[in-house]
Amino acid sequence: MSFKFWSKFFFYSIVSFFTLIASINYIVNPYNIFNHTLFSTFIKTHEHTVSARMTDFYTLKHTDPTNLIMGSSRVGMFNQDIFQKYLGKNTYTLAMPGSNIEEQSQYLIFMIKNKKLKNILWSLDFFSFNPDLPNDDGFSYNRVDSSAFEKDDYQIALFSLQTTKNSLNTLVDNIELLFSGQEPKDDKLLLRESIDRYLTLSPEDIDKRTRIQLQYYPEKFLKFATFNKPESIQENLLKVKKIIDLCEEKNINLILYTSPVQKSFLDLYQTLGLGETFHSWKKELTKITDYTDFCTYNSVTDNPYNFVDGTHIMPNFGELIFAKIFHDPSVDVPSDFGTYVPKDSQRTP
C-alpha cells in the first residue's frame, strides 16, 4: 500500500464517517437541538438524551409558550391539565431536577427576554437557595446567553458517538411504533402514567423512599460551607429580585410560592443547623415579593403519605397548591395549607 493511498483513504474515511453520522444525527435530532421538522411524521418520539438540561432548554427554545411554570423536579409531578385550567392553553412546564436559583433564574431571564410570556409561576425550594449547591454539569451559560453560540451542544448533537447511539435508538423506537400502529406517547401521557404509578404507592413504599431520600438529600442538596449562615442566601434572593424586576418591566404576571415538604424534612433543617437560614429565607422573601407559603407545618405536610417521598408531594395533593393560589372555590383546600404572605408583611411566616 502506498503512502498516498493510505493518506487519502484515511482522510476520506474520516470525513465520510463524520459526514454520515452528522447527517443522521441532524435528521433524527434526538435532543431537539435543531429547529426543523424533517421526517416529523415518522420521527415522533425522542426519549434518549445525554443531558436533560440541554434537551429541556432547546425544547423550550423552540416553543412559544404564553405561560411558564418553573421550578425543580417538584413542578414536574403535577397533572399539566391543572395549569391549563388556571392559566389557559399554551402553558409550558420547565422542571429542572436539583436545580439551584442561579440555573432557574438564568433560564427565566432567557425566556423573559426572548419569548412573549404573560404568566410565570415559580415554585421556590429551600435547597435551591443553598449557595454551596453547584450548577448541574449539564448547565451552560453560553446556552442561555442569546448573544453567544453554544458550539459544544451542536458538536455533541452532531458528532458524538453517544448521540449516534441515541439517534439509532430513537429510530428503533419510532420503527417499533410504526409497526405497532400505536401513537407515540407524548410528554403529557408519559407524565400521567408516572402520576398514576405514584398514586398507587403503598405506605411501605413511601416510607422506604423517604428513608432513602433522608440519607442522600442532606449530602446532595443541603451540604454546606456557608448555608447555615442566614446571610449566605442574599445573593440568591437578589437573583429572585432581578426576575421580579424584569417581569415588572416586561409586564409579566409573576406568581411565587414555596414548595411543600414533609414534616420530617422541616425537622431535618433544624437538625442540620439550618433552622435560622430557613426562617430568614421566608422573612427575606417577604421583603421583595408576595408569595404563598406551603413549606410549613400543616395538616398536609404533617401526613407523610401525602407525599411520594420526603419532598415531592403526591400529584393529587399538589393540585391543591394551585387551587389555593388561584382561589378556586370548587376545590376543598385545607385551610392551613398555604398562607398568602403579602410583600413587606410584618408577620413572620
Added chain:
Amino acid sequence: MLFNSYIFIFLFLPIAFFVYFYLNSKRLTTASKAWLVFTSLFFYSWWNISYLPLILISILFNYSITSTMIEYDEKKKKYFSKKALLQIALVFNIGLLAYFKYMDFFISNTNLVLSLEIPMLNLALPLAISFFTLQQIAFVVDSYEGLVEEKNFLDYTIFVTFFPQLIAGPIVHHSEMMPQFASKWNMVKNYKNIATGLFIFSIGLFKKVVIADTFAKWATAGFDHAEALNMVEAWATSLSYTFQLYFDFSGYTDMAIGAALLFNIKLPQNFNSPYKATGMIDFWKRWHMTLTNFITTYIYTPIIRSFKKLTFHKAMLATVIAFLIAGLWHGASWMFVIFGGLNGVGIATNHYWKKYKFKMNKVLAWFITFNFVNITFVFFRAKDLDDALKVFEGMFYGQVILYDKLESYLSFLTPLGVRFDDVLSDIGGKAQTIVYIVLAFIITLLLKNTHQMAKEFSPSRLSLGVLLILAIFAISKVSSFSEFLYFNF
C-alpha cells in the same frame, strides 16, 4: 482554537493544508508562506484577538534588533554597541514576560513581606507568551553570538508563529526550523510525511481526549477534596495527575508534530518515554526535552560561564539555580519554584551519585525516580503548599480503606486500622480508576512511544484499520471543552 476541536480538525487544518500546497503548486512560494503566517495568526487570535498586537510587536521588535545585530559592522560607528542591542532585546523580552506573567506575583510577595497594600494588576496572561518569548530570546542571543545568518522576515515570522508549535511548543530552535521553512523541497506535497503526520496526530488526539481527559476527572476531584482523601484516594489522585500531565502534554506535542509534518516541517521530539527513566538526569533527558535543551544552552551554560573557576560543586549549584528558574518559567507561583528546586536537587543528587560511582538495582532506581517525579508533580498541580501537604498527608498517613468486597477475605486487617468501604468515592472514582492506572503504567513502561512507532510506521491495512478506529473514537469524544495543561504556562 484547540487541536482537539472539530473546527480545527474539520475546517482549519484541511483549509490551511490545501491552500498552502495549492499556492506552492502555482509556485507562489512567498504567498504560501504569507498564508502560513496568516493562518497561524488567525489560529492564535481565535482565543482572544486582543493578544494579537502583543505578539506582532514582539516579532517586529526582535526582528529589527536581530537584523541590526546580524548586519552589525564593528568598524562603523553606531549609536548602540552590539552588546547594548543584546541588552535592550533581553530587557524587552524578559520585561514583557515579567510584566504580564510575574507582576502580580511580585506585588503580592512585596505586600506580604513589607506589609503593604499595593493593588494587583490582574493582567490576563497572553497566550503562549512563555513559548514565543523563549524562542525569540534564543534567536537574539544567537544573533549576538554570530550564529545566525538568515534574515528573512517571513521565515522569521513563521518560525515564531507556526501554529502547530505556537501555543505550547515544542520549543523550537531557529537553526532547526528556519532552514526548513526556506527549503524548496518542503513546498511539495510529501505523502510519506502526510501519512506519518496523520498517524502521529491521531495518536496524540487519542492520548489527549481518551486517556488524559479521563485521568483529569479524578485528579481534579482529588485536588479539590484534598483534605478528605484516604490513602488509596490520595495515591490515585497523585498518579492520576502524573499520568494526566504526561498524556496531555505528550498528546499535545504529538498533535503539534503530526500537524507540522503535514506541511513537511519536522518539529523536535519532546518526550521519550519519560516514565521509563531510572534517574533524574535520565528523566529530564526524556521529559519536555526541548525545554531541557533550552535550560542547558541559555540558562545553565551562561551561569557556568559566569563562574571564574568551575568546580563540580559549582556546576551542581548552577543546575539547581537553572531549575529554579525553569520552575518559575512554568508559572508565577512558589509551587513551581519548589517543583523546579526539587528537580534541580534531584539532578544534582543523581550527579553526585554517579561521580562517586554508586550502583543501584535498575528496578529500585526506576521505583525511586518515578515516585520522586510523582511527588514533585503534586507541588506542580497544587494551588498552594497547604493543598500539597494535604495530598501528602493522605498519601503517607491517610486512612487505609479497601474495597468492601474484599472484607470477607481480608477482615483480619481490621484490627490494624484498615476499613472496608467505598474506596474512591471522594475523587469520583470506581474500580475503573485502578484499571486505568494499571493500563497507564503498562502503556508508559512497556509500549513504544509515538516517536518510536512513527519511525516504524508503514502504510498497511492493519495500520489503516487501527488508526481509523483510534481516530474515529477520539474525534467522537472531542465534544466538550478541554484545554491542554501547558496552555497555562
